[in-house]
Amino acid sequence: MDKNRKIRLIIYDILGVLLTSVIFLIPFYFLVNSSFKSVKEAYRMELNLPSSFHIIENFKEVLQVQNGIVIRAFINSLIITIFSVLGLVIVCSMAGFVIQRRKNKLSGLWNFMILLGLIVPPAIVPTIWVLNALNIFGSLPSMILLEIAFFFPFSTLMYKGFMTTIPKEIDEAAILDGCGGLRLFFQIIFPLLKPVNITIIVLTAVFVYGDFMNPLYFLPGPRNATVQLTLFYFMGQYASEWNLLFADVVLVTIPPLILFLFLNRQIIAGMIAGSLKE
């Protein structure tokens, strides 16, 4: 009986590894492998290894194409991601703090606004209308503000939820010691938010970096293009040069991959916490 069970578990292991490898690993193998091939070989889309490796050539060419538009896009994406995440952490942690601590007639309104943002997709053209009125349409700062607005509900909800685990007595003790206002928040409360800060930083960084639809609408033109936009344009322009397209896909995938290698536990835990809260 026990031996049977062991054998069954081993069979499950083998089946599981085989099946997931076919379904989940082959696409990535195909991607990386094709990015190493010559134009002709990549065009044939076969799964076998390249007859000669063109790693450096392909990646160099991708980086040089159109006066280095890919490098420019990486810089843009980096700027947008870093400032959006920074902004979100600062403004949403404060917002979560006030909303959770101060319960009154307005609490319902804040909760409704958060719920609305979680469910309703942004209205595109009216947003452009607002940006035009402020004369900032198409600029990187406008994209940063938009990303902060779009991820405000999720981030604030996470902060608000975590804030319930920090006892109010801490605030009161601090106030009695003469530490109030902004100092109380940034010196006492904010350091206690470390776990949720990590979650928010990682998740919003992944979401903002991978965002395609919003830059497509709000950052027209090549100057302020993000990596996802250039990748999308490459799909049209280099439709027959799959090696270059895939080299670009590999480049675009490296930052989240690095993040995942170091923080995969936190990312997964954060995803679970985030989705169950909603």
Add this chain to the structure above:
Amino acid sequence: MKRFAMKNITKSTYSYNYLLPALVIYVLFFIVPTIVSIFFSLTRWTLFDWEFIGFENFINFFQESSLNIGLRNSLIYGALTSGLKVVFGLLIAVFLCSEIKTKNYLRTLIFFPALISTIAVGAIFKALMNPTRGPINQILEAIGINGPSWLGNPHLALFSVIFVDVWKGVGIATVIYIAGLMSIPPHYYEACAIDGGNSFHKFFYITLPLVRPAMNAVIILSFISGLKSFDIIWAMTGGGPGFASDVLASVIYKQYINGFYGLATAGNVILFILISIIAFPLYKFLSRGEVEY
């Protein structure tokens, strides 16, 4: 007197000034556009000039087949991606919670696609699904099946994209389920075994009812994101062939780039109403069915 003092402290310690930065950004760039969208959806609009035309945009949206196909496809897309993630996520999660040795490796592998960008996934699968040279059809050919044109066949394109969406998102559903399964106390299963229950009983009488909160989260999240879906469709088919795989979000984009701003905004309002009338009741309905043992 003391109450009064405490109230003042509350006011200064948890001052609304700290809420202000977030509120200004959110109201200006999300709430205001959402509210004015209702007005502009009733106009013919060029961003600089508008003309009130009543419900004409909405009537157009429901009558013209190139527009209302988006509505139909969005519903199919939301229901199907959600349903498949609910079922496959649960099966994979139950499998990964058994005593197999490779579970960490498998979980990591299944989750990873959720992190990479949708456009990257779209590019990979566009190649994999190439009708003549793509590896999927090459593999099918090797076992004697003539693979279809996954993205070129109007009856198939939407479903091919749905498959890719599920491939990318099932990892999130799986980890949510795993969290739910881990919270089921092991002695329930022991009690079931003592009473002579087999794995069938365990699954249907313990696992399934107790994993309901996690399942509800998966249903709601994937349904809402399915209705909003744009990136993967735009990257893989561009709504084509013809309008066969157009969803609401891609119809909105097409109207936008053609300068029909009023019509695009009406599309936004329809999407907004659609999600609200599905998400709120669904949430109410699902949370009613949760059990406690």
